[in-house]
Amino acid sequence: MNGVPDTRDLVLVGGGHAHALVLRAWGMDRLAGARVTVINPGPTAPYTGMLPGHVAGHYGRDALEIDLVRLCRHAGARLILDKAVTIDRARREVHLAGRGPVAYDVASIDVGITAEMELAGFDAHGIGAKPLDVYAARWRQFLERAVAGEVAPDVAVIGGGVAGCELAMAMAFALRGASVAARVTVIEAGPQISGMGAAARRKISAAMAALGIKVRVDARVVEVTADRVVLEDQPPVIAGFCVGAAGAFPHGWIAQTDVPQRNGFIEVGPDLGVTGDPALFAVGDCAVMPHAPRPKAGVFAVRAAPVLHHNLRAALTGGRRKTWQPQKHYLKLISLGGKSAMAENFGVSVKGAWLWRWKDRIDRKFMDRLADLPAMAAPVVAGEVAQGVGEILAAKPLCGGCGAKVGRGVLSGALQGIAPATGDVVTGAGDDAAVLRQPGGGFQVISTDHLRAVVQDPAQMARIAAVHALGDIWAMGAQPQVVLAQIVVPQMSAALQERSLVEITREANAVVTAAGAQLVGGHTTMGAELTIGFTVTGTRAEMPLTVAGAQDGDVLILTRPLGSGVILAADMAGQADGRDVAAALAVMGQPQHREAAVLAKVAHAMTDVTGFGLAGHVQAICAASGMDVVLWRDAVPVYAGARALSEAGVSSSLMPSNRADAPVLGADDPLLFDPQTAGGLLAAVPKTQVKAVLAALKAQGCEGHQIGQLSRGSGVLTLR
Template identity: 90%
Template sequence: MLNTVPYTRDLVLVGGGHAHALVLRAWGMDRLAGARVTVINPGSTAPYTGMLPGHVAGHYGRDDLEIDLVRLCRHAGARLILDKAVGIDRDRREVLLEGREPVAYDVASIDVGITAEMDLPGFAAHGIGAKPLDKYAARWRGFLARAVAGEVAPDVAVIGGGVAGCELAMAMAYALREAGVAPHVTVIEAGPQISGMGAAARRKILAAMAELGIELRLEARVMEVTADCVVLADQPAVPAALCVGAAGAFPHDWIAQTDLPQRDGFIEVGPDLRVSGDAALFAVGDCAVMPHAPRPKAGVFAVRAAPVLHHNLRAALSGGRRKTWQPQKYYLKLISLGSKSAMAENFGVSVKAPLLWRWKDRIDRKFMDRLGDLPAMARPAVTGEMATGVRDMLAAKPLCGGCGAKVGRGVLSGAVKGIAAAQGDVVTGAGDDAAVLRQPGGGFQVISADHLRALVEDPAQMARIAAVHALGDIWAMGAQPQVALAQIVLPQMSASLQERSLAEVTRAAEAVMQAAGAQLVGGHTTMGAELTIGFTVTGTRAQMPLTVSGAQEGDVLILTRPIGSGVILAADMAGQADGRDMAAALAVMGQPQHREALVLAEVANAMTDVTGFGLAGHVQAICAASGMDAVLWRDAVPVYAGARGLSDAGVSSSLMPSNRADAPVLGGDDPLLFDPQTAGGLLAAVPEGQVEAVLAQLAAQGCEGHKIGQLSRGSGNLTLR
């Protein structure tokens, strides 16, 4: 986004663990000038360890325990890459990823937690580790729903009788019982007693487990996990429709395969949290081990280490002095007991009481509030004498990214009226999705240009979305994409960061163009105030390309993508969007539509792509050019998850008022009809008799198609029903 200080150094945070989440919050409050921050995490959210048992028991909803990394990264000015790290190349200073090219760093930190996946026969197929927490929580929610519906037996086996295993066993037993299902939960422990606590605490835990009817198998050696039981040596098998592994903390396999200094697969770090022998790399949380101060795997240490990590990352980027951290030897354990009751243990003393649950609840909610209640970034105040109208524009909402930054349809129409009419080899010029030219050897070529002001910080993701967006004009004409020229504006940055950024943009753009059957042949680059990416694209078609003017009476309108991306992007700018909704919308926006275009181009009488002028504006473009009226069926129009709620709450794009004024709708009002779309869906007018066959073809290609309205002879009116 807008950058007033040149970027010179790349900081990469691998993983969305508790320490990194707190670093991001602190970074947003005081950003280090010149440092570009990247976060790499498989998902858009990260679960908070402390609230997981309460979530499993039903005391917290999913939103209560998930840290929204999208919002945190927006607050910190960081880009978020939704991918899994699979390695580190320390010589090249690159993080290797599962689904895209490596990401370079000058300084990096690793906070990826641990796994509880167990190396047991059948566990990979039938079991689930208690960590990573998000995978376990999702599996538990599905199992609980099926158990309540009577689809599976409420038989649960927990392998591991430590604090984590017992706590989760009690949470699951309580949730099943509260749901009206008689639970059968068994804890399987290899030792002679449950572990990780003193004698007094053990007695209290055993009593709480007995109250919930939990069975305990001691000195039990697991031989195999099957679809319906856990097979033990010398003991009867344990029924298990759900098997949870909680027997210890295991490092991620990919870390063991690196050249990082390790102890039993955990990354070795010093008192300043640096990886031993590496001045550019840090590690924190459960994935790291401190030989000078070994401690159990507990979230409290990651939380306490966060301020020191934040300081030392800044020092490593700026040449400052680092601090050291000495984790406390003793720490308070607050253990949930299934119901809203908890036990506390510290210094060998344990206490059990409902009051402790309320105390734990306050601690946990306070932590999550720190990561959820992020201060809004104030716009710089402009003072002094101003020209007339400046204050009004400054008081308006900030300019959106993507297509929300476009000039309105009415303003643009007035500007293109003065352009000369098509002549010579130019069949059609301004006014449609692309210009149409006759080719000397026969057939037609289409040409268009489009660019986007950055809507996310990630150059590769922006390049992908911008390429899909530009190709939309070619697909809308029913043409086969041919070549593309890139126009790239980078924020001011050092030469090394320019090289990294341009490499990411080029690779991402090439991937989209190649998937569409086109070739990236060059372009132009410059530096400016913010990231902007665009493409000039051409395509070919043997017969006359589709335009907006060929629609026929009775045609049904088919739309291939949801609307509402502009609302979500506007909410994201204001820190109001749910990270999961934002991530889901971006994923759709980055998917090419060549398969949809091939299906629709064979039958459509008219076609366009829905972009900055909103669905209403693009429907009216077809109506005006074809001499038609249109009826849109409100409930049939697909909407991105989260967009309706945001729109109802008054969130809108900065281009919304212009779109509404330029495309009036009769019979009702829906703000989302005027929402500017970035890389939006194809909108095709299809003969009524061929609609079902077209929808079937789209589905067979794994594509979406939605009947959203119908055309009739008229004078360009649009009605909502």
């Protein structure tokens, strides 16, 4: 930030409410020198306050999900989509399920709780009310099947506390609203529904009765099966959907660590710091404060967030920490299924539609705080400047990835002075890779590529850059051979340099090894921003594929969607849906060796779709092969969210030059000119082989899309 080198790593494990609020505050006032990492299984985190309303059908999925991708972009943090499995406090590392450990100087844990129960059959046939996102997804699936008549609308909720009753009413209301005769039963081990005063209990009981919900008390669950909940000394409860809401249970992995804890919950002091560990904090339902025990409720995490934010900064700077004393009494607002709610505090309870509207305003205000983030500010240059500076600064911000490439027209002009291939060089500049004859026979191909970072995570960026560079080798139908890395890391402390390079090397090596090649070294330096590149070589016994071999009648097959440039440009500006960003990045990080193996056997010409967009790369095949092409707009695959962003006017900084360099007749589609990072392979395949190729790709778990057909011509592109 502003040229200040990073010296300390802050790691936030979990995307709970407190961490979300910390990220928002962090983005408003970043701490210079602190590098922030967030670890969470998914790109969004559910807001507990709106879950019952979502289950009942009052809110869509988007309304209750906190977009962690946007929050992390706002805060300048990297987001790692993975699950923590343990913490090594001696080495100060968080270990993850799907990648290597992440080091920290200061860390905080906000992973919530689980409602998974140790009951016979529950793992196979039940679902805990927490984690909320897992439960919400399973509920949506069950509701759709119940409405379609595929399953009986029998629901059981184990646990008659506030959470269990609230979810039971929400599910019963949703089923009734869908004209399904719901049969919902709440199972409570005690003599009555719990967690509320007598007056509130009467109101809740009446609301549940009005929805046809039955309550079983003094009921001990013995087993959960596919179609019933078996009780001790009572008839079973028929249920195809069983929800566990009987108490709060800690995540099992925490119990396996040496973190101070009580019954699996992390023990923290008044400053939210883990007992005896100055580098570790915990907050929310996963933590317990022995000096001030409180129920598990989201209100405490929300109110603890400002103190956590202050103390994290204090731990990173050596400052003084604050203490936090949670309130003894708090307002409970309980949804009653429909748009009505009950409020309870100090033993007094009231209910009505106006309370639901009040709760709705509170919930929406909270979510608006996390969604209403400032737009990226345009650069401002004070004083006198040379002509042309204003025009460049007024244009779109420079993108990362392939969106930062130089335009094809500019590049072609610069390459005109290069001498044609001679001697052992069969082909030079102009294709995906240069082709060299090997002394012992066969051919070698060589290429180089590098990317400005599109994400804050060095490991994920290394994976994408490696896949992107290897695409040139796969496009030639060659087997990757050796790889050299070129890495520019921002100025930072020696410790953070080592951590970054370890992560980059580990992830790059995994991609390279999976492709059957070897990472043999490279060059590393410090610079203004993270940039990762690779020089790659490959071998092929026969002449490698080029863009020049396409034939009349060939069909174009594309292996990946378009739109990564639009999505990444929108992400930079804080305008993209985090789920769309995460989905696109996941595809971009997947190697394409299986696709290449299938296509290389039959393709007449092949390339990979990268910076010049689909139109530019199709034109390269057409110009080199003497072909025209008709592209089928509706057949071209597009990343989720990319079409809507494009229609809203979002585009990458390279889009205008791509459009100018590869004109297309007929219909218009800006996504044809969208620069792709780690884009799909584009192959010209004989029409007679298309069906077999698509089947072979599917058998390998890969995608293949017929997007157009070639005919003899002079390089004209038409979109229909």
